[in-house]
Amino acid sequence: MTKFYKSTLFGGAALALFALSAYQTKINDKPADPVYDNLDQSVSPRDDFFKYANGGWLKRNPIPAAYSSWGIGNVVSEQLRDRLKKINEDALKANAPKGSSTQKIGDFYYSGLDSVNIEKQGTSPIKAQLDLIDQATDIAGILNAAAILTTTGTRNFIGSGVRQDAKNSAKTLVQLNQTGLGLPNRDYYFKTDARTTKIRADYTTTHLPTMLKLSGWDEQRATQGAASVFKIEKFLADSSRKLENLRDPYHNYNKMTIAQLGKLTPNINWPALFGKMEYKQAIDTVIVGQPEYYRAVNTALSSFSIDDWKAYLRWKLISSYAPYLNSAVDAESFRFSGKVISGRKEQLPRWKRVLDTENGLMGELLGQLFVKEYFPAEAKQRYTDMVEAIRQAYREHIAKLDWMSPETKQKALIKLNAIHPKVGYPDKWKDFSNMQIGRESYAANVMQARRWAYLFNINKLGKPIDHTEWGMTPQTYNASYSPSNNEITLPAAQFSIPGVKDSEVDDAVAYGYVAASTIGHEITHGFDDEGRLFDAKGNLRAWWTATDSVKFTQRAKVLADQFSGYVVLDSLHVNGKATLGENIADLGGIALGIDAFKKTKQYKEGKLINGLTPMQRFFLGYALGWLGQERDEALANQILTDVHAPGFLRVNGPFSDVPEFYKAFGVKKGDKMWIDPDKRVKIW
Structure with missing residues (x-):
């Protein structure tokens, strides 16, 4: 990527004149x-x-x-x-046909501004996912929950996607890369300077337990769950590569058959997992970016308790959807990611967000x-x-x-x-025709849009590269x-x-x-x-x-x-x-x-x-x-x-x-x- 200051969250437009x-x-x-x-x-x-x-x-x-x-x-x-605000406000008034671009733009904007409904719904838009996590009783249940969460854009310990084969750019393959951390990267778990140490202390003693409590757990369970989350994340961080080591394309290219992947991670039934992740065809070969990370995932699945993993997945879910849920969840998410990590003093107005x-x-x-x-x-x-x-x-x-x-x-x-x-x-x-957007729930709209993007990506598997x-x-x-x-x-x-x-x-x-x-x-x-x-x-x-x-x-x-x-x-x-x-x-x-x-x-x-x-x-x-x-x-x-x-x-x-x-x-x-x-x- 080219720009750091230019690479803002929102981006810009090629505007001929600016009024600033x-x-x-x-x-x-x-x-x-x-x-x-x-x-x-x-x-x-x-x-x-x-x-x-x-x-x-x-x-x-x-x-x-x-x-x-x-x-x-x-x-x-x-x-x-x-300018986008005007387009969205016009879409709100357009009474556009269901399924049209104007309808989707207008309804998405409406749902995001409907703070009364967002507050009323609380965390109910993610209740089905929370229930799925709660129902897990063994490793298979944890993997099942992780797979399904992935299909709606919740990052967890499985980092998968379909991308071009680096050594045969005309083909696409499923690729697995390190992921799974809640802090910005591995160094935040180990650096001992005062700035990083303070961030880590806030994360473990305040942010994690607060978010888990807001997800519906009582204080004792939230405190215990926070300790579980950090234990798992630190374990995975210890086997995650440093920033500079992620830039070597040869070192991060490890093609494996599914059988070889199974030997690397015997606790994971990959064909079953990929099925839960909705891949429509059998997968016989993958590229693993960082094998040592997935070896650590395999160990962690049997080393940490099912309750530990439930806390971890609950945290991943609530943090992933926090900006689109009720004000208490959104505010705590911003306090840590916006203030502690980035130094911002206040949130943007809701319409901008x-x-x-x-x-x-x-x-x-x-x-x-x-x-x-x-x-x-x-x-x-x-x-x-x-x-x-x-x-x-x-x-x-x-x-x-x-x-x-x-x-x-x-x-x-x-x-x-x-x-x-x-x-x-x-x-x-x-083509966004399959993306379903309505006015009922902001978080549900985000979930639908993330699911559309996920399916758009995995459906590239086995198809010619679209260079357009x-x-x-x-x-x-x-x-x-x-x-x-x-x-x-x-x-x-x-x-x-x-x-x-x-x-x-x-x-x-x-x-x-x-x-x-x-x-x-x-x-x-x-x-x-x-x-x-x-x-x-x-x-x-x-x-x-x-x-x-x-x-x-x-x-x-x-x-x-x-x-x-x-x-x-x-x-x-x-x-x-x-x-x-x-x-x-x-x-x-x-x-x-x-x-x-x-x-x-x-x-x-x-x-x-x-x-x-x-x-x-x-x-x-x-x-x-x-x-x-x-x-x-x-x-x-x-x-x-x-x-x-x-x-x-x-x-x-x-x-x-x-x-x-x-x-x-x-x-x-x-x-x-x-x-x-x-x-x-x-x-x-």
């Missing part, structure tokens, strides 16, 4: 300039470019109480919510309405052309590499030329690269700059903001430390010479070490190994964006805009994409759980490796942004 005053400020009656207006000229660009580029905006826009971070993605999202949920579950229904109005053909063509400009720059970079052999270069060019770009919105939309399918909605302020499909997805929203029409964004800013930080970044993911292991057809296969692989790894290690040296908060360092892929993509995207921009008319003419050269505006455009700030709690969580470095380091870090940056801003030895030339990283 923070972006419509005029200086001396001049039109808004999306980069000049944000400057903090009290900060030297040679010491902290991120603050120089974005500090003015950050000073004027503190983080609102309901958010753990605030930046450009949030600005996009706020405007989008207002409902829209966020709706967008996550049925976003393509909404997306169809948005692209018609907010993503003109001219914008689609501009960024389609920009993809090809970046691709051509990459061809030239590969040809000039002094460390790569002709043999590997030829195969790299084949892969580059085969990358398929998806720009703006899908050519074919998903999008994994993102057009109104998502983010982008992605798929190694198995060798494709980049660039949603319409990703090209938006608030307060400025697309036609008014000069190429310098656009090439930094889009060509470098998004298009170049995503294409480079095909050649980062993980993506480079997949060939032009998306198969995990060795296509590099051994010597070239060694040379790449040596260069990548320098970048990993550079980022591991950054201290972010307290004693927390960036995890250079875990963030390596994103950092390679950032650095590559900047280098490609620069060379593509150098071919434009604006660069060649060299005219100043607001006293800034074209190349200075390019770097400011890139920094605009990372405009944002986080609360300490959210920042600490990101360092432990995210493969992206904090936004400010995704500007300052790679810029310190780029020669054109030094020239554009006169960076000299002794400046904080300076890195000695022999220590600067150049990969692509």
Whole structure:
């Protein structure tokens, strides 16, 4: 994924104009300039470019109480919510036919706003699932409950899904991966620093027992159940891989027959379990990402009591549906996940939360309405052309590499030329006709939508790959690269700059903001430390010479070490190994964006805009994409759980490796942004 600040919960839309005053400020009656207006000229660009580029905006826009971070993605999202609100309110009044998109949109929104009914229902929308858990008397009963909970989107200790075979991208297989934890990841169970220790104490002594009590248990049983939950989770965490170890596609590819899987986990009857999970065909082969995790699950099933497991599954269920149940459950869920983990001070208004949920579950229904109005053909063509400009720059970079052999270069060019770009919105939309939505229950609607998504996924098994399918909605302020499909997805929203029409964004800013930080970044993911292991057809296969692989790894290690040296908060360092892929993509995207921009008319003419050269505006455009700030709690969580470095380091870090940056801003030895030339990283 490309953006951290851009990757907001809700996403955004490709809106031509925004009404937010923070972006419509005029200086001396001049039109808004999306980069000049944000400057903090009290900060030297040679010491902290991120603050120089974005500090003015950050000073004027503190983080609102309901958010753990605030930046450009949030600005996009706020405007989008207002527009989605109108669409939903219109749908409420439309009296649309049952089964129509308008009916589903309107009824979902109605059910989410009907707080009186939500309060009256309490936890009754999940009563059938709670009863299912209570009825378990043995391991088979626990597995049966876990399987059925999975079909309606409740994550538990079985993490399954249908995905492409990494070594044969034309086929899909059932894949099993580690899951099952209630804290953000394994490190939260073992780290002993004060911040993590405090979170863990709250989780065990307050949050878990409170949630179990709210699920219907008395205080004594809830307290005992909380201890059971934590024992199981800590046991599973001990056999869960660390963040950086989940990025090795070979290490996380373990193909097994069902018989071999059965030997790994003799306490689990997998054919029976898959039947309960509603797979319609016999499964003879699976890919297990982390076998040691499933070995631990097998041991845990016989090591912990049935009552322990009942508490665990009850916790998984109540936590999964907490935001859609009565206020007491919702409030405690937010207290821990929103306040303790993320540092937010208050909840978003209910209408915003409902829209966020709706967008996550049925976003393509909404997306169809948005692209018609907010993503003109001219914008689609501009960024389609920009993809090809970046691709051509990459061809030239590969040809000039002094460390790569002709043999590997030829195969790299084949892969580059085969990358398929998806720009703006899908050519074919998903069919939501089988999703049942009504006004009776908000939680039930969420359950139905999750079930639709689950069935949509498992029904891919054994079918040809649908290369028209999008994994993102057009109104998502983010982008992605798929190694198995060798494709980049660039949603319409990703090209938006608030307060400025697309036609008014000069190429310098656009090439930094889009060509470098998004298009170049995503294409480079095909050649980062993980993506480079997949060939032009998306198969995990060795296509590099051994010597070239060694040379790449040596260069990548320098970048990993550079980022591991950054201290972010307290004693927390960036995890250079875990963030390596994103950092390679950032650095590559900047280098490609620069060379593509150098071919434009604006660069060649060299005219100043607001006293800034074209190349200075390019770097400011890139920094605009990372405009944002986080609360300490959210920042600490990101360092432990995210493969992206904090936004400010995704500007300052790679810029310190780029020669054109030094020239554009006169960076000299002794400046904080300076890195000695022999220590600067150049990969692509």
